[in-house]
Amino acid sequence: TIYRSSSYAPVNIAVIKYWGKRDPTLNLPTNSSLSVTLSQSDLRTHTTATCSASYTSDSLLLNGKDQDISTARTQACLRELRTLRRKLESESPHPLPELSSLPLKIVSENNFPTAAGLASSAAGFAALVRAIADLYGLPASPTELSRIARQGSGSACRSLFGGYVAWNKGEKDDGSDSVAYEVAPASHWPDMRALILVASAEKKDVSSTSGMQTTVKTSSLFPARAEQVVPKRMKEMEKAIQGKDFETFGNITMAESNSFHATCLDTSPPIFYMNDTSRAAIRIVESLNQAAGKVVAAYTFDAGPNAVIYYLAENEAEVAGTFKCILGKKEGWEGQRGKAVTAKKE
Numbered sequence: 001t002i003y004r005s006s007s008y009a010p011v012n013i014a015v016i017k018y019w020g021k022r023d024p025t026l027n028l029p030t031n032s033s034l035s036v037t038l039s040q041s042d043l044r045t046h047t048t049a050t051c052s053a054s055y056t057s058d059s060l061l062l063n064g065k066d067q068d069i070s071t072a073r074t075q076a077c078l079r080e081l082r083t084l085r086r087k088l089e090s091e092s093p094h095p096l097p098e099l100s101s102l103p104l105k106i107v108s109e110n111n112f113p114t115a116a117g118l119a120s121s122a123a124g125f126a127a128l129v130r131a132i133a134d135l136y137g138l139p140a141s142p143t144e145l146s147r148i149a150r151q152g153s154g155s156a157c158r159s160l161f162g163g164y165v166a167w168n169k170g171e172k173d174d175g176s177d178s179v180a181y182e183v184a185p186a187s188h189w190p191d192m193r194a195l196i197l198v199a200s201a202e203k204k205d206v207s208s209t210s211g212m213q214t215t216v217k218t219s220s221l222f223p224a225r226a227e228q229v230v231p232k233r234m235k236e237m238e239k240a241i242q243g244k245d246f247e248t249f250g251n252i253t254m255a256e257s258n259s260f261h262a263t264c265l266d267t268s269p270p271i272f273y274m275n276d277t278s279r280a281a282i283r284i285v286e287s288l289n290q291a292a293g294k295v296v297a298a299y300t301f302d303a304g305p306n307a308v309i310y311y312l313a314e315n316e317a318e319v320a321g322t323f324k325c326i327l328g329k330k331e332g333w334e335g336q337r338g339k340a341v342t343a344k345k346e
């Protein structure tokens with residue numbers, strides 16, 4: 001017998017950035033963060049998990065290539081999921097197949113470049129955790145699954161929810177309170193749009209995992225960011241989302257991106273994620289906002305040069321149109337227009 005389950009998980013793009021860990025093994029962050037989950041028809045991972053006594057060992061395939069499944073992060077996720085399944089098997093009043101002891105085969109496909117700073121690990125671990133949780137028939141809530149996915153990749157905990165999602169840094173050493181929660185569903189602000197500008201689909205130089213550890217160790221700007229700047233912005237951002245206040249949403253998003261990249265530059269050796277194309281995108285957003293006399297577009301960059309531009313549907317022609325017009329002619333740019341909607345199960 002082969003037992004099977006499939007799941008999708010979309011990419012999420014942080015508007016308040018996670019950068020820095022207080023515990024690198026459990027992926028416990030130094031600050032809370034907040035993101036917008038993109039529509040799963042845009043950037044997403046699709047994962048099928050199967051288990052069978054006929055398999056010899058656990059295996060993981062990403063975009064057709066064999067991956068190392070023995071990494072501590074993947075193992076942490078598998079261990080947690082198997083423990084929950086074992087509990088279910090031992091507590092069930094009727095006998096359940098012992099899936100927890102069967103080898104797993106995990107097959108994932110990304111519909112976007114992997115490790116190019118497009119949050120592929122976020123969608124990847126979220127889809128993996130959800131596919132196996134479904135395969136095991138776990139009654140786990142998205143919050144509980146977010147605690148598991150966090151151990152695969154921090155930002156993955158936010159991809160278990162659609163819409164506007166916060167990741168509470170938590171206080172406990174065991175990480176049990178370091179979980180994601182929904183700030184508002186996508187339907188709360190259905191006019192929100194995201195334009196993804198792919199400046200480079202190449203693998204990034206410095207991974208988020210090692211980059212943020214070096215920042216924590218060496219940046220003098222970092223403590224103020226983690227202890228004062230981000231906590232204040234978290235509150236303001238949640239309020240802006242509740243009140244559908246794009247001006248504040250946009251201003252905080254841009255300030256956050258700049259603060260994060262400033263701490264990267266303040267790291268020793270310095271980390272550069274943005275390039276000339278990224279800076280050109282910032283200038284375009286600045287001139288669009290100046291011409292409109294208000295914030296109509298907001299940029300943000302993760303650990304790579306690709307830009308994500310948030311805007312409202314009413315400004316589609318102005319924002320997406322301008323980017324298409326200016327950058328469409330330039331080589332190396334390829335736009336993906338997204339809509340922030342709730343992630344649905346397959």
Ligand code: DP6
Binds near residue numbers: 154208
């Ligand atoms: C800049 O979640 O990739 O995208 O926990 O080490 O896997 P690990 O890091 P990861 O870091 C994401 C960093 C970021 C900001 C964010 O998504 O909040």
